[in-house]
Amino acid sequence: MVDGAVAGACSVVRIALPGGTRLQLSGAINESFDNKSLQAQPEDVVVIDMDGVKRVSSFGVREWMRALKLLNAASYFFVRCRPAVIAQLNMVAGFGGRGRLITFYAPLVCDKCGHTSETLVDLRTQHETVAAFHSPEQSCASCGDPMVLDDVPESYFAFAAAQMALQLTGMEEELLNAQAVAKPEPRRALRVAKHVEGEVTGMWLSGPLTGSAKLSRAADGIEGAVVFLLSGLAECDADGFRALHQLIDKLPAPITVFLARAPVSVVQHCTAEAAASLRFVSVDVPFRCEGCGLRLERELDRAALVRLLSETPNAQLCTQCFSPLQATLDAPTMGNLRNLRVATARPDVRAFIDAHRSGPPSEPRAEAPAQSNRFGSYELVRPLGSGGMAEVFLARHKGVQGFSKDVVLKRILPQMSNNAELLEMFLQEARLVARLSHPNIVQTFELGRQGQQYFIAMEYVRGRDLASVLRDARRAKVTIPVEIACRIIADVCAGLHAAHDAVDDNGGRLNVVHRDVTPHNVLISVDGAVKVADFGVAQAANQASITKPGVVKGKPGYMAPEVIQGMALDRRVDIFGAGVMLHELLSLQRLFRRRTEYETYTAIIHADIPDLRSIRNDVDDVVWSIVARALKRDPVERYQTAQEMQTDIENHLARLGKVVTLPIFSRWLRELGNAVAPLQDRAQRLEDSKSSTRSHDDPSEPSAATYIPPDDDDDDLPGTVDLGSEATRPFVTSKSELP
Numbered sequence: 001m002v003d004g005a006v007a008g009a010c011s012v013v014r015i016a017l018p019g020g021t022r023l024q025l026s027g028a029i030n031e032s033f034d035n036k037s038l039q040a041q042p043e044d045v046v047v048i049d050m051d052g053v054k055r056v057s058s059f060g061v062r063e064w065m066r067a068l069k070l071l072n073a074a075s076y077f078f079v080r081c082r083p084a085v086i087a088q089l090n091m092v093a094g095f096g097g098r099g100r101l102i103t104f105y106a107p108l109v110c111d112k113c114g115h116t117s118e119t120l121v122d123l124r125t126q127h128e129t130v131a132a133f134h135s136p137e138q139s140c141a142s143c144g145d146p147m148v149l150d151d152v153p154e155s156y157f158a159f160a161a162a163q164m165a166l167q168l169t170g171m172e173e174e175l176l177n178a179q180a181v182a183k184p185e186p187r188r189a190l191r192v193a194k195h196v197e198g199e200v201t202g203m204w205l206s207g208p209l210t211g212s213a214k215l216s217r218a219a220d221g222i223e224g225a226v227v228f229l230l231s232g233l234a235e236c237d238a239d240g241f242r243a244l245h246q247l248i249d250k251l252p253a254p255i256t257v258f259l260a261r262a263p264v265s266v267v268q269h270c271t272a273e274a275a276a277s278l279r280f281v282s283v284d285v286p287f288r289c290e291g292c293g294l295r296l297e298r299e300l301d302r303a304a305l306v307r308l309l310s311e312t313p314n315a316q317l318c319t320q321c322f323s324p325l326q327a328t329l330d331a332p333t334m335g336n337l338r339n340l341r342v343a344t345a346r347p348d349v350r351a352f353i354d355a356h357r358s359g360p361p362s363e364p365r366a367e368a369p370a371q372s373n374r375f376g377s378y379e380l381v382r383p384l385g386s387g388g389m390a391e392v393f394l395a396r397h398k399g400v401q402g403f404s405k406d407v408v409l410k411r412i413l414p415q416m417s418n419n420a421e422l423l424e425m426f427l428q429e430a431r432l433v434a435r436l437s438h439p440n441i442v443q444t445f446e447l448g449r450q451g452q453q454y455f456i457a458m459e460y461v462r463g464r465d466l467a468s469v470l471r472d473a474r475r476a477k478v479t480i481p482v483e484i485a486c487r488i489i490a491d492v493c494a495g496l497h498a499a500h501d502a503v504d505d506n507g508g509r510l511n512v513v514h515r516d517v518t519p520h521n522v523l524i525s526v527d528g529a530v531k532v533a534d535f536g537v538a539q540a541a542n543q544a545s546i547t548k549p550g551v552v553k554g555k556p557g558y559m560a561p562e563v564i565q566g567m568a569l570d571r572r573v574d575i576f577g578a579g580v581m582l583h584e585l586l587s588l589q590r591l592f593r594r595r596t597e598y599e600t601y602t603a604i605i606h607a608d609i610p611d612l613r614s615i616r617n618d619v620d621d622v623v624w625s626i627v628a629r630a631l632k633r634d635p636v637e638r639y640q641t642a643q644e645m646q647t648d649i650e651n652h653l654a655r656l657g658k659v660v661t662l663p664i665f666s667r668w669l670r671e672l673g674n675a676v677a678p679l680q681d682r683a684q685r686l687e688d689s690k691s692s693t694r695s696h697d698d699p700s701e702p703s704a705a706t707y708i709p710p711d712d713d714d715d716d717l718p719g720t721v722d723l724g725s726e727a728t729r730p731f732v733t734s735k736s737e738l739p
Helices: 059-069 082-093 123-131 158-161 171-176 238-249 302-309 331-339 345-357 422-435 464-476 482-500 570-589 597-606 620-628 642-656 662-674 677-691
Strands: 002-007 010-017 022-029 043-055 076-079 103-109 116-122 190-198 200-209 225-236 257-258 283-289 296-300 326-327 378-386 390-398 403-414 444-450 453-459 463-465 520-526 528-530
Touching: 022 059, 022 225, 043 059, 043 082, 059 390, 076 103, 076 171, 082 103, 082 296, 103 200, 116 123, 123 158, 158 171, 200 345, 225 238, 225 345, 296 302, 302 331, 378 403, 403 422, 422 444, 422 453, 444 463, 464 520, 482 520, 482 528, 482 570, 482 642, 570 620, 570 642, 620 642
Parallel strands: 022 043, 043 076, 200 225, 225 257
Antiparallel strands: 002 010, 010 022, 103 116, 190 200, 283 296, 283 326, 378 390, 390 403, 403 453, 444 453, 463 520, 520 528
């Protein structure tokens, strides 16, 4: 038996099968998702088919998690999950509820010809491959070359790898293998909801906006300011966009219309002619993280759009790994986006949009139990990310007499609290980093336990990681001054040496080895302080290793040869990682990264090291000798301590008279931000040329300029960024002369 239930912008088709139920979902999971649509009988086994879900919004996450809490089934499984769903499983703790992942799509790309495709991964037969973070094997249909995962394996496979190997009952296997044939999906109708507050009327559109949409009566009786909120649209074709445009054009002159949270499907049909008579206040733009591969949507207002359209790179940062986000828009859509007439919303309109992000208040909703933002003595300000073992928050510790301190709180996931191996890894990290105290190491303040959840409270560094600095420099095609690159690595060495020389309560050396010295784990604060972070895979000599035989820890491009060869490890593996970073800072090229992990490992062991003196003229023999010694494949020939490498760097900078102090480094950061100014000036000139055609009595009236000028109240300093911020200035480099 098959029946269909319409769930806002997402349809749910329910198929009764022997022994259970199959739910086939199609559309966007957003704020209009019906959280009662997944309910089943307590004895049921439910298979949730996510093949048709291509988009999950931030507010959709909340409704989805409420739906899983109401799903009172004996067990449930997820099959055919698209990348948008996998991204949420990796990022949001509890997004999968009690369910188990069975099959999902892995995005593949051919490095040779650029062809892309998706392949279905079945954890019943491929769990071991996924747990080792290996890409599925598939040849390119276009050129025949091997395809690789179009993402970071450690990030994309995080949830699947953390899941235990599947042990299914016979009935569960039969249900998963059953060929469910559903009747054609019932045609969904566009839904329109209205809510009025003061002078503002909100109109929520959800479902398909097509030529068959009935909009003629939607605007009856409205007046004042009208906001069409469009994030609930599952699709929009040319006829549907034309119907919406005609409706707005027919409204009488006193009515002011705004379009908010317009999805890409709307922008794709907004030609220059149509854009001239429509006023947008925000657009939902899809992004992909270049660091961890996370896919998400962000609402961009007037100020954020100018950064995107002025071709200023990386104005948005990933909330999971803080790497830059890349907008996934094709050229025609970008062209339409430039034509939009984007306004800074009136205060009452902006307040209305912000107050009703979850939909019209008149719409009945099943309320989930209120969740406190308190965790022990900490107030959880906002989530920063989540992995397979723990979730990370920006938190605030409050004390007496108004005392308040921001920290990063890392707490183990509830479902991992009973996993003895992972719990020991978490506690081992906490015990280790608690003994490390140095200005160039991210400090740990507390290891605690609240209920059954352990947590670590750490220093909050307002800044960015070194990986994003390298990425910006490569994009801008500029060089990082030798003295700046050397200063960064000297500080990294100082932090590493402090860790390497840490002692226990009896004064015995712990012989800590970081094992993951990479640009992602080097943080640079807004005032230029350099700090080594994330000792999550560090190992002390007096601690029993819980690394499984044959498993290496760390990122492939920065591993020392002895790590790959399975030899005994000591502090010198971290020195090799520092050498790789120094080479990459000076060359702006990845030193060892190749197409596959195997080729990367081979390059680390055998490939020639490019001589930096042949790449840039300002690298002298001494700097090259420092880099070359740090990259010696035989640990005996390498620097024996990080302090030796730090001393050689600092002595050479002193001889050259190029000592880089914190004030100089801060000034350099500000000068990098000044590289953005010409782009902003050009945008302002274009806006000024358009403004001459409109009345000076209404300075808020926007133009259809190619670029949208930013608001003047952006307080972020150029070249700086708050790791948790969603609308920040990029860190764009240019050649700078130091005093």
